[in-house]
Amino acid sequence: MSQSSIACVAVDWGSSNRRAWALGRDGGILDQRADAQGLLAHVDRRFADSLAGFLGAWFAAAPGVPVIMAGMIGSRLGWVEVPYQPAPLLLTDLAKHLAKAGEVGQGSGCWIVPGLSQDDPVQPEVMRGEECQVLGALLAGHAESRFFLLPGTHSKWARVSDGALHSFRTYLTGELFDLLCKSGTLAQLMSAAGEDKAAFAQGVAAAKDAQLLNRVFSVRSLSLFNRLSGAAPRSYLSGLLVGTEIGDAMAVWPDSVAAGVVCIGSAGMIERYGAAAAQLGLKLHGFDNAAILPGALHWLARSAGLMGS
Numbered sequence: 001m002s003q004s005s006i007a008c009v010a011v012d013w014g015s016s017n018r019r020a021w022a023l024g025r026d027g028g029i030l031d032q033r034a035d036a037q038g039l040l041a042h043v044d045r046r047f048a049d050s051l052a053g054f055l056g057a058w059f060a061a062a063p064g065v066p067v068i069m070a071g072m073i074g075s076r077l078g079w080v081e082v083p084y085q086p087a088p089l090l091l092t093d094l095a096k097h098l099a100k101a102g103e104v105g106q107g108s109g110c111w112i113v114p115g116l117s118q119d120d121p122v123q124p125e126v127m128r129g130e131e132c133q134v135l136g137a138l139l140a141g142h143a144e145s146r147f148f149l150l151p152g153t154h155s156k157w158a159r160v161s162d163g164a165l166h167s168f169r170t171y172l173t174g175e176l177f178d179l180l181c182k183s184g185t186l187a188q189l190m191s192a193a194g195e196d197k198a199a200f201a202q203g204v205a206a207a208k209d210a211q212l213l214n215r216v217f218s219v220r221s222l223s224l225f226n227r228l229s230g231a232a233p234r235s236y237l238s239g240l241l242v243g244t245e246i247g248d249a250m251a252v253w254p255d256s257v258a259a260g261v262v263c264i265g266s267a268g269m270i271e272r273y274g275a276a277a278a279q280l281g282l283k284l285h286g287f288d289n290a291a292i293l294p295g296a297l298h299w300l301a302r303s304a305g306l307m308g309s
Helices: 047-054 056-061 091-097 130-139 173-182 197-209 212-224 232-252 267-279 293-303
Strands: 008-013 018-023 029-035 067-070 099-104 108-112 116-118 125-127 147-150 155-161 164-171 261-265 284-288
Touching: 008 293, 018 293, 047 056, 047 099, 067 293, 091 130, 091 293, 116 164, 125 164, 130 147, 130 155, 130 164, 130 261, 130 293, 155 232, 164 232, 173 232, 197 212, 197 232, 197 267, 212 232, 232 267, 261 267, 267 284
Parallel strands: 008 067, 067 108, 147 261, 261 284
Antiparallel strands: 008 018, 018 029, 099 108, 116 125, 147 155, 155 164
16 A cells, blocks of 8 residues: 555444544545444543554555544544534535544544434434434435434434435434343343344234333243244344334334335344334335445545545
8 A cells, every 4th residue: 555545544433343444535445444442442541542553554654644533432432522513414514513633643633523413302312423324325326315224232213305414313222132132031032043034023023012111021921932932032032122113213204114214234234124124114225334434434524625635
């Protein structure tokens, strides 16, 4: 990699993991790296030193290359707390609100993309990082899309119109699934690995009555009556939680059924959510998140003038 080939370094820095891309002036990916050094691994808060160790070869090859970061690195527990921008917000305007965190390597300035907030007296909403993924999908050709789903530990559903993110909702689907599988009485049933698609579909069907707290107990009771075994309890629980999430979002935004939803996630997540959505009558279009986030961060860096003329 020549010294002049890297025009920008893009970093997705979350709570548990970290991904980085060395990008050319045209946005092409020259190199990429990932590790498990998310925010939770940095109790000493020495983020600059950590980034220098993680990407030292890139900074040596391109002294002064700008770094643009998204995700929880801009949270209260991160490098610099970057104020949320209130929704609705034209997503391309994120370039106007980048916050400089400091420098690393041989004079490389580091900037953080702000997250979005949605104030409400009953339940405020916040996101960090997902806004860049939605922007990436819009830049990649989904400008006409109105509804977006970003599954994960904290799944996000967002409503977009004319390039502006207007409103969004958060579901702790992934976190709740992980907790129930690792502790408590249900965890005793989750020892078998693998996936049972029929049990997943059964869970999605059970979610239709929206009585989640009661239905979660059925993971145990169905197992006691020998109606779930092996990998089925885990798959059934997954279907139950994912089905509840999708059903609630469809109820909040009923026009999403006609418009369809763009799901931005890993291949596994897209397959899982796609199966549940099809069962519930929702058209879902999958979009690989790894293919769009670097492009969005490159576009923001260029629009903000970080790469020069």
